Amino acid sequence: MISPVRFRQALVRPPSPSVVDGLRAIDGPNPDYGRFVDEHRAYLDALDAAGVTVEVMDELPGYPDAVFVEDAALCIGTHAAVLRPGAPSRAGEADAVVADLEARFATVARVELGFVDGGDILVTTSEVLVGLSARTDRVGSDALAQALGPTGLPVRVVETPPDVLHFKTDCAIVDEGTIFSTARLAASGCFEGYEVIVCPDGEEPAANLIRVNDVVLMRTGFPRTERTLRGAGYTVVTIDADEAARIDGGLSCMSLRCNW
Numbered sequence: 001m002i003s004p005v006r007f008r009q010a011l012v013r014p015p016s017p018s019v020v021d022g023l024r025a026i027d028g029p030n031p032d033y034g035r036f037v038d039e040h041r042a043y044l045d046a047l048d049a050a051g052v053t054v055e056v057m058d059e060l061p062g063y064p065d066a067v068f069v070e071d072a073a074l075c076i077g078t079h080a081a082v083l084r085p086g087a088p089s090r091a092g093e094a095d096a097v098v099a100d101l102e103a104r105f106a107t108v109a110r111v112e113l114g115f116v117d118g119g120d121i122l123v124t125t126s127e128v129l130v131g132l133s134a135r136t137d138r139v140g141s142d143a144l145a146q147a148l149g150p151t152g153l154p155v156r157v158v159e160t161p162p163d164v165l166h167f168k169t170d171c172a173i174v175d176e177g178t179i180f181s182t183a184r185l186a187a188s189g190c191f192e193g194y195e196v197i198v199c200p201d202g203e204e205p206a207a208n209l210i211r212v213n214d215v216v217l218m219r220t221g222f223p224r225t226e227r228t229l230r231g232a233g234y235t236v237v238t239i240d241a242d243e244a245a246r247i248d249g250g251l252s253c254m255s256l257r258c259n260w
């Protein structure tokens with residue numbers, strides 16, 4: 001059984017100065033490049049402290065959102081799948097990650113049809129949940145199911161709440177059988193059979209957190225979420241990710257957590 005919360009390595013891509021032009025659903029101020037770099041470095045330090053070997057890929061200045069490397073690939077054990085990001089400006093990020101994956105993974109498959117962003121994929125011990133969204137469609141989900149053949153994990157297609165960028169904007173796996181989820185996503189019933197910890201009302205932007213080995217990594221500034229997780233027995237580490245948040249990024253999207 002492959003654990004969805006224990007990782008030996010992480011692949012990341014530093015933000016390039018073009019990150020200030022990153023996509024955002026609601027028009028707002030650009031991120032500050034210098035602060036973004038600092039926050040990204042702190043994120044890598046936190047992964048390192050959690051026991052993960054961080055490997056840094058090249059910057060991609062032609063792709064402002066390339067720092068959100070999770071959307072271009074999915075890694076499960078020694079198998080990787082190259083995805084098809086649904087935003088036209090991000091499509092080329094898939095080709096750009098192939099060589100990095102082929103250098104590390106025993107098998108690399110490609111999703112060739114439809115669209116699927118890694119932010120819409122939640123891996124558990126028994127299945128891979130794929131949330132349909134503005135970035136991920138059914139054709140892409142079916143193609144992903146094929147691409148994941150070597151893992152033996154079935155794909156289950158679910159819905160992302162309306163007006164939410166990605167499925168994992170609203171949820172995270174925090175333990176083999178436990179999901180942290182916003183109330184609006186949990187209400188869809190897609191987590192039946194799992195323990196669910198519900199994100200405190202009003203702290204939804206904290207839901208895109210990551211469990212990495214013995215710690216839960218979450219954004220600073222969400223005290224009720226932190227208290228809830230600590231109360232449930234988790235070791236919580238908080239880091240700033242305000243600049244990524246300006247362009248709809250969170251903690252999961254800035255790394256591919258791996259076991260190659």
Ligand code: CIR
Nearest residue numbers: 023065068119247248249253
């Ligand atoms: C985008 O809109 O594609 C980026 N600005 C943010 C992507 C965040 N990715 C993720 O949550 N997996």
